[in-house]
Amino acid sequence: MQSEFNIMNISSTGLSAQRFRIELISTNIANSETTRTENGGPYRRKVPVFQELVRNIQGKRENSGVIVKSIYEDPSEFRVVYDPTHPDADENGYVRLPNVNIVREMVDMINAQRAYEANATAINTTKAMITSALQIGR
Template identity: 55%
Template sequence: MKLSGFDISASALTAQRLRMDVISSNIANAETTRAAYVNGEYVPYRRKEVVMEPVQSNFSDILNGKLDSQGVQVTQIKEDPAPFKQVYNPTSPDADENGMVNMPNVDILKEMVDMISASRSYEANVTAMNASKAMFVKSLEIGRA
């Protein structure tokens, strides 16, 4: 399987778009204290992360020169194992006997940094795709002359 520059950029665009969707979900649920019902009680939303890896290729094909480039793929969306934040709010219906409420393990500042990173990666791949397109158009113009 040989990937062109378009295929590589397209795989990265798809992966970064999914990453932005997951980050948006994290931000939207940063205050959700009842995301799931587990073992008879409600638990807060748990932050999710996107895991990306290079497209798997056959090692013998690489050695034989059949593959000269790879793309990226999302292999999983996993939950962040970090502990929930504890906030004192005795008036909350989710408060325990000490007035503490488990809040999601989402840090808005970290999510915004991740969103900027994903957005910049997306833009870089759009730029690479446009550069490939411009080279194809130029080669067609040269061939016409």
């Protein structure tokens, strides 16, 4: 049963990681038109960096899931559009907009949702296996 509970722990870290990824994608979409941040420039797209969580269990290194190691700011160029009426336009009438591509964010969100669903399925399948094993032992 120990390995079944480890599977559930690993899948639960995956659920948490994908939930965090979806929240970050939502933040990117919400700020896709933000031209002025507290740093002074346009909003910069953020991406989570995941890392394998390894624990030392009884002298053996075992995978215990995934953690969010950091949040990476995408260094790609900002979008530039001509809009001389915009309050943040430069002297030539150009506005620097965030480097957020809505299509890319939606694809990433679908990917995160599928990964979330896969982890939820793994938990439910493991739970069903544990229930079946307990019923056999009766």
